């Protein structure tokens with residue numbers, strides 16, 4: 001086979017065969033096909049798209065480029081969740097304990113921050129002692145004992161995605177529906193869970209800027225999951241505003257803990273209740289209404305909080321932090337952005353909010369940057385809120401005075417204000433199954 005011909009076929013809108021897809025994916029992973037040819041093919045895919053058959057083949061080949069995790073050592077049905085990325089997304093940290101408290105099994109591999117979006121693993125590592133890299137036997141034992149464990153994704157899971165993602169990142173081919181679908185679902189299929197709940201974000205802080213594209217992406221991912229024998233559903237959620245109030249690392253852990261104590265922000269609580277219910281529903285714990293009340297009960301009786309503490313303890317973390325969040329280290333420098341007038345927050349650019357958090361030290365500006373666990377932002381006022389003179393709009397935190405000064409100016413680019421009350425924002429926009437799209 002000749003790579004030139006594969007690129008040329010896709011450039012003309014042709015359908016690649018499984019052999020051709022296998023040839024370019026495996027050839028790229030092995031180093032036989034150079035970056036420049038794969039870049040050209042990715043751009044051709046970006047413009048010409050992929051048929052459903054091509055997409056299923058690409059996902060399957062990428063999933064099988066490394067280890068396919070066998071979770072049969074964990075009793076019961078395993079359920080996973082995955083977000084296409086966002087700002088302030090600490091959902092796993094609250095949802096996994098709720099599901100475990102209701103009898104579900106969550107054996108989850110999560111990622112680190114990517115660009116302006118945060119990563120669950122970085123957030124969890126802000127709990128002193130917490131280990132995100134453990135042996136398989138220990139991972140299984142923790143899930144069998146507590147019902148949940150969250151660890152860093154092994155390099156052996158879908159290595160083709162790792163290489164292709166890095167190339168897409170520098171060739172402006174990330175925001176392609178088939179490439180995102182194959183990237184995420186290859187990792188989910190390789191990670192081994194039986195059931196999957198997807199969170200497809202849309203808005204200024206998401207890859208999918210509009211709702212129709214988000215629905216198409218969700219439908220494609222649901223079809224891939226179902227085609228591979230894993231029941232999959234998806235939510236479309238609003239990333240036109242950061243999720244919850246806190247964006248950072250230890251401040252997001254604190255917000256997840258507050259939510260498990262029943263004191264979380266409304267938008268984040270709504271997401272947690274719905275995702276937990278969908279995960280419980282998939283593993284057969286009841287209908288959606290029953291599962292929502294089960295999730296509510298696990299928060300009310302503190303059993304979900306207890307599950308988080310158990311996981312933290314079993315992964316060598318200090319569980320006193322879960323019951324006493326004042327123990328978490330605080331940033332030495334902070335800045336309160338105070339409103340100088342009465343106005344509405346008309347719009348937020350969530351990507352700019354995420355970039356400000358990275359600038360403060362909460363994410364990585366370069367690959368090897370060290371994370372400042374105390375850095376981040378609290379968005380006290382978000383789109384739709386009325387702000388009075390003297391109100392705090394946002395508070396920024398950092399261990400670096402220099403970074404704080406720079407970010408304190410930058411954050412103002414992320415907000416548009418005005419005198420008219422803007423339309424109310426929904427948190428959950430739609431729910432997608434194999435056969436239906438339910439708009440909220």
Ligand code: URA
Nearest residue numbers: 084085179180183184
């Ligand atoms: N997250 C992924 O894992 N892959 C993508 O392509 C986009 C978001």
